[in-house]
Amino acid sequence: MTVPDSVEPVLEGVDLTKHFAARGGSPFRRHKRVVHAVDGVSLKLYPGYITALVGESGSGKSTLARLLAQLYPVTGGEIRYRGQAVKATRGKAFRAYASKVQLILQDPFGSFNPVASILRTLQRAVRIHHADRSRAHQRATVDDLLRQVSLVPPEQFTEKFPHELSGGQLQRVSIARALAASPDVFLADEPVSSLDVSIRLGILNLLKKLTEERDVALLYVTHDIASARYFAAETAVMYAGELIEQGPSEEVTQHAAHPYTQLLIASAPDPSRGESARVKDIGQPPSLINPPAGCRFHPRCPYAMQRCQTEAPPRFDLGDSHTTRCWLYADDEEAETRRSQTSFTPQPPEPQTKEQS
Ligand SMILES: Nc1ncnc2c1ncn2[C@@H]1O[C@H](COP(=O)(O)OP(=O)(O)OP(=O)(O)O)[C@@H](O)[C@H]1O
Numbered sequence: 001m002t003v004p005d006s007v008e009p010v011l012e013g014v015d016l017t018k019h020f021a022a023r024g025g026s027p028f029r030r031h032k033r034v035v036h037a038v039d040g041v042s043l044k045l046y047p048g049y050i051t052a053l054v055g056e057s058g059s060g061k062s063t064l065a066r067l068l069a070q071l072y073p074v075t076g077g078e079i080r081y082r083g084q085a086v087k088a089t090r091g092k093a094f095r096a097y098a099s100k101v102q103l104i105l106q107d108p109f110g111s112f113n114p115v116a117s118i119l120r121t122l123q124r125a126v127r128i129h130h131a132d133r134s135r136a137h138q139r140a141t142v143d144d145l146l147r148q149v150s151l152v153p154p155e156q157f158t159e160k161f162p163h164e165l166s167g168g169q170l171q172r173v174s175i176a177r178a179l180a181a182s183p184d185v186f187l188a189d190e191p192v193s194s195l196d197v198s199i200r201l202g203i204l205n206l207l208k209k210l211t212e213e214r215d216v217a218l219l220y221v222t223h224d225i226a227s228a229r230y231f232a233a234e235t236a237v238m239y240a241g242e243l244i245e246q247g248p249s250e251e252v253t254q255h256a257a258h259p260y261t262q263l264l265i266a267s268a269p270d271p272s273r274g275e276s277a278r279v280k281d282i283g284q285p286p287s288l289i290n291p292p293a294g295c296r297f298h299p300r301c302p303y304a305m306q307r308c309q310t311e312a313p314p315r316f317d318l319g320d321s322h323t324t325r326c327w328l329y330a331d332d333e334e335a336e337t338r339r340s341q342t343s344f345t346p347q348p349p350e351p352q353t354k355e356q357s
Helices: 061-068 091-100 118-129 135-148 167-179 197-214 225-231 249-254 259-267 333-340
Strands: 011-021 034-045 050-054 076-081 101-104 185-189 217-222 234-239 242-248
Touching: 011 061, 034 050, 034 061, 034 076, 034 217, 034 242, 050 061, 050 197, 050 225, 061 101, 061 185, 061 217, 091 101, 101 167, 118 135, 118 167, 135 167, 167 197, 185 197, 197 217, 197 225, 217 225, 225 234, 225 249, 225 259, 234 249, 234 259, 242 249, 242 259
Parallel strands: 050 217, 050 234, 101 185, 185 217
Antiparallel strands: 011 034, 011 076, 234 242
């Protein structure tokens, strides 16, 4: 399940940067403080394939997804849709863009009008995107959308209100609503983390099926690096606003190159490895107002060298489209010696999304 070289990306972020004005602080400061939420991130999404974006809380994953959705203007860099740079943060241009690039949020309850029935909500979406269809055709489209997300028979769901459905059923309705636009890209921001563990797999499998059948590109934002291996062709790992490793999921999870990716894998829950083998204290992420100089991970890195404290690492190519930003992969003696010390390669844990027996 790797992306063939012949497949062109449908959506691409090139050197994306987003800085927010920091809250608080003295109003008399000459230089306004900023949060470096996303810095110089480049990422490609391919039709028919899932790309996982993995990282700790606060690493900038949601901000990156929102930049790609054009909900925020970028501070730097550009977004390319089918190879063309697009700036569409408002008005008609935004509406046209949003019909092609749909965001699916973590909390389905928060994204529905509580007093609108499922029929009304889906009819509205169908009307927006298929205004040319007759009323009867629009109504039939609603039933068809519900069938596509396995809410059958549709008439059992159309008259219900959001509070009458489970979290999993409502997440299926939000996927149906996103499908109404016939999008090319889904940006799914932690689509299962608010759901019960036992129903997560079903939702992820549905997203995977839709991605493959409709040739849609899916960005799957998650904390769970183990699920990335099972669901995503590509995995990108984010740390403190930067992408520090990316490539085919099998490579990134089985042969993690960056010490941070190795730490994420070692600290993920895995019943088969036993709790004692799990790395519990993985330290704290740095401030994004004053990120560390050099490599942002160096204060937590067990292999940090002198240069890691002052020079930001470039992207090193490890072959098979696997890249990492870490000085351990420099072509010199010091790096080679250090690299040999990182030989621990924990088996990737089972995903947290596994069905419970
Ligand atoms: N509108 C905003 N104004 C100021 N700072 C913001 C804003 N949105 C996000 N941030 C900051 O940007 C950083 C990245 O946040 P973001 O929500 O993108 O991370 P995340 O990896 O998605 O975290 P989580 O997994 O908890 O959702 C955080 O320090 C956050 O506080």
